[in-house]
Amino acid sequence: MTLPSSHFRSQTTTTAVFASAPSTPNHLRSRVMPTSTPATPAAVPAANPDGTGSSDTPSVRRERQGSFGGSQRAKILKPFNTANIKILLLENVNETAVSALRAQGYQVETHAKALPEDELIEKIRDIHCVGIRSKTKLTRKVLDAAEKLGGIAVFNSPFSNSRSVAELVLAEIVLLSRQLGDRNREMHEGIWSKVSSNCYEIRGKTLGIVGYGHIGSQLSVLAESMGMRVYFHDVVPLMPLGTSKQVSSLDELLSVSDFVTLHVPETEETKNMIGERELNLMKQGSFLINASRGTIVQIPALAKALRSGHIGGAAVDVFPKEPAANGKFFESELLGCPNTLLTPHIGGSTEEAQSMIGVEVSQALIKFINYGTSIGAVNFPEVDLRAIKDEENSIRLCYTHMNVPGVLMRITNILADHNVDKQFSDSKGKIAYLMADISDVTPEQIQDIYRRVSETPTNIVTRVLY
Numbered sequence: 001m002t003l004p005s006s007h008f009r010s011q012t013t014t015t016a017v018f019a020s021a022p023s024t025p026n027h028l029r030s031r032v033m034p035t036s037t038p039a040t041p042a043a044v045p046a047a048n049p050d051g052t053g054s055s056d057t058p059s060v061r062r063e064r065q066g067s068f069g070g071s072q073r074a075k076i077l078k079p080f081n082t083a084n085i086k087i088l089l090l091e092n093v094n095e096t097a098v099s100a101l102r103a104q105g106y107q108v109e110t111h112a113k114a115l116p117e118d119e120l121i122e123k124i125r126d127i128h129c130v131g132i133r134s135k136t137k138l139t140r141k142v143l144d145a146a147e148k149l150g151g152i153a154v155f156n157s158p159f160s161n162s163r164s165v166a167e168l169v170l171a172e173i174v175l176l177s178r179q180l181g182d183r184n185r186e187m188h189e190g191i192w193s194k195v196s197s198n199c200y201e202i203r204g205k206t207l208g209i210v211g212y213g214h215i216g217s218q219l220s221v222l223a224e225s226m227g228m229r230v231y232f233h234d235v236v237p238l239m240p241l242g243t244s245k246q247v248s249s250l251d252e253l254l255s256v257s258d259f260v261t262l263h264v265p266e267t268e269e270t271k272n273m274i275g276e277r278e279l280n281l282m283k284q285g286s287f288l289i290n291a292s293r294g295t296i297v298q299i300p301a302l303a304k305a306l307r308s309g310h311i312g313g314a315a316v317d318v319f320p321k322e323p324a325a326n327g328k329f330f331e332s333e334l335l336g337c338p339n340t341l342l343t344p345h346i347g348g349s350t351e352e353a354q355s356m357i358g359v360e361v362s363q364a365l366i367k368f369i370n371y372g373t374s375i376g377a378v379n380f381p382e383v384d385l386r387a388i389k390d391e392e393n394s395i396r397l398c399y400t401h402m403n404v405p406g407v408l409m410r411i412t413n414i415l416a417d418h419n420v421d422k423q424f425s426d427s428k429g430k431i432a433y434l435m436a437d438i439s440d441v442t443p444e445q446i447q448d449i450y451r452r453v454s455e456t457p458t459n460i461v462t463r464v465l466y
């Protein structure tokens, strides 16, 4: 996602986005608990989102409220009237997020479904933050309509639902191996069909994992505990867990595996990754599982391979086109294929996963809105400072700017006569972000700093927090 250039002008308000799903591939990330997330576009928060005073006059309100979930400080300094922050949560984002955000005083509007583009365009006009899951498409048209947009900082939850997906896939391996989908359907139709032919234990069978990231590596451990032999293929060399082995090519993996399971992100390289050629490379009677993204597998080729018996069964959780809402909307060439388990994109749909995602992302968002802390943003320079000085005449300056030469000199000149307690800046692609805590400033000086910084030609968004 790239921000349209019109968004790189000076703005006084913000839009932030959070999502449960990684929004970009995660090639270089270690599977060992990342502290941050992958990268995409960029932007930042509000200068005075409470709307008090003129748009270039930062609010001078200092209020207190209860304890904050994070470790940054025991007391929260409410830097502005949080009641004026508007948050839109779509697709049944978990109650943990709704209540955490409401507890901050933000206005939170929730919807059970994804919204179509035209409705989203209307809704997003005065929204500061939008929370989405995998269905919502924040198209350029939608972003252009977001009048409070100063750019976008995206926060996601990269591994809170990984375990849920891995457990589902493990179950599917057993179900496919025992043709349980077909037996279950027959019983519901009143048909008793006790067969053992072509039904197998999974112990001693080979599982081929494509994409050994958060989900693939978790599945590796679970599958070995069930006695499976695990091979995996990934574009980066990774430490094999347990006794698993990395193979050098997808073709090799396909040809040695009894079960192939896909856990790659959707990228140009992975689109249509599994088609007729790849299915033919798989062993006669082997099984395919896809709980990654629908476009990775060519559905007509899979349907043909299932109907011919070359592929002994498949479990598919994700589809190239998924209905936007629950109901009788689903169509696929896979309907009626033998030993084929179809599920409505529920890999990460557990109470545990949804609740963890809600907590993780809402806390990141709160820190970003209230303190300017961008740790955990997938697309934005990650910057944090120790606690703001709890004094009437201290401020935190948060300056998002174009990543070009000469900016720091300009800011240093503006702040030259002030007491800068601490300052940190970082950049990511075209965007840079500076946070500075400044003490002993009068209300007039605060306004002067705000005005001069936000008028710099490299300004994207300037915020002053108290």
Ligand SMILES: NC(=O)C1=CN([C@@H]2O[C@H](COP(=O)(O)OP(=O)(O)OC[C@H]3O[C@@H](n4cnc5c(N)ncnc54)[C@H](O)[C@@H]3O)[C@@H](O)[C@H]2O)C=CC1
Binding pocket: 021, 022, 025, 026, 027, 028, 158, 159, 161, 162, 165, 210, 211, 212, 213, 214, 215, 216, 233, 234, 235, 236, 263, 264, 265, 266, 267, 269, 270, 291, 292, 293, 317, 318, 345, 346, 347, 348, 349
């Ligand atoms: N069905 C569901 O409800 C859910 C689906 N997902 C999807 O599962 C997929 C995997 O998620 P995570 O494990 O969290 O991602 P991850 O980013 O942790 O791991 C992906 C792995 O795939 C590898 N990879 C990328 N391109 C590749 C290629 N061309 N060939 C081989 N390996 C490649 C990466 O190097 C990385 O190790 C994503 O598409 C995600 O959207 C995630 C959660 C829930």
Ligand SMILES: O=C(O)C(=O)COP(=O)(O)O
Binding pocket: 020, 021, 022, 133, 134, 135, 161, 345, 346, 348, 349
């Ligand atoms: O996290 C992901 O990548 C998923 O696919 C889960 O999507 P969901 O939050 O269930 O719409």
